[in-house]
Amino acid sequence: MGKIISVANQKGGVGKTTTSINLGACFGVLEYKTLLVDADPQANATSGLGIEPTTVKRGTYEALLGETDIQSSIVATSSPNLDLLPARIDLVGAEIELIGQEEREHQLKRALATVKDQYDFIIIDCSPSLGLITINSLVASDAVLVPVQCEYFALEGLGKLLNTIKIVQSGLNEALDVEGILLTMYDTRLRLANQVVDEVRTHFQELVLKTIIHRNTRLGEAPSFGESIIMHDASSKGSVNYLNLAREILQRNQMTQLSEEEKVIPLSQ
Ligand SMILES: Nc1ncnc2c1ncn2[C@@H]1O[C@H](COP(=O)(O)OP(=O)(O)OP(=O)(O)O)[C@@H](O)[C@H]1O
């Protein structure tokens, strides 16, 4: 039975798509069968995995509106054990079309229920908004992973996201858990980055994951090759960071027995 994790933060450009693609690819490399759902009309997860969004015939839009069986919309990617439910730009239209539907917040959950058993993980890359598609993602999910960029105003908007999560928990999906807050784009050269890490850890304590994703040019360029970081440069710091993240989440979910050496070592700051 797959665990469904939404990667969400309504702040733009904090590393949601980079995390969705590369966490998914790392689960795949560790032999956990994973489905990545592109729930963002920008379709960055789709193009970042080498699929041109304008060529997508069936994807998240059709799944949300119940137009086709989701199985026929899922495609394999160049990363092992990583499948994709792709998106096109017109996914933005679903935001409006869903309004008139019954059970409008439950449409993605309904669609994913039919494939959940085939995967160990389903990761949903959310858009930088808290609209109906993101609500559908949170309702469909077992947990939400929140990337936070090590930058000025890192905590901006986080209160609003946590409030939305509470609203979803109190009515639409009581089982929704917070998988963790993930610090991203950490730059060792910036003193500010350490201040942000301290501030976020003081504020959110054990909710903050031990793994920190460093700023790494290989991570930034991999999508332009249509590849996950593992396929692009397996020995890069980005690969090491995202493999550590995958292992930490597996440990938190007690899905793996790791040897002492394999246990997540918090990266030095
Ligand atoms: N650790 C990193 N090191 C270097 N570049 C990164 C890193 N993480 C993300 N980036 C780059 O930063 C930009 C924003 O990242 P990304 O697209 O993952 O954010 P996002 O939260 O999905 O954005 P949006 O809110 O628009 O969906 C992208 O160009 C991406 O390649």
Ligand SMILES: [Mg+2]
């Ligand atoms: Mg994105």
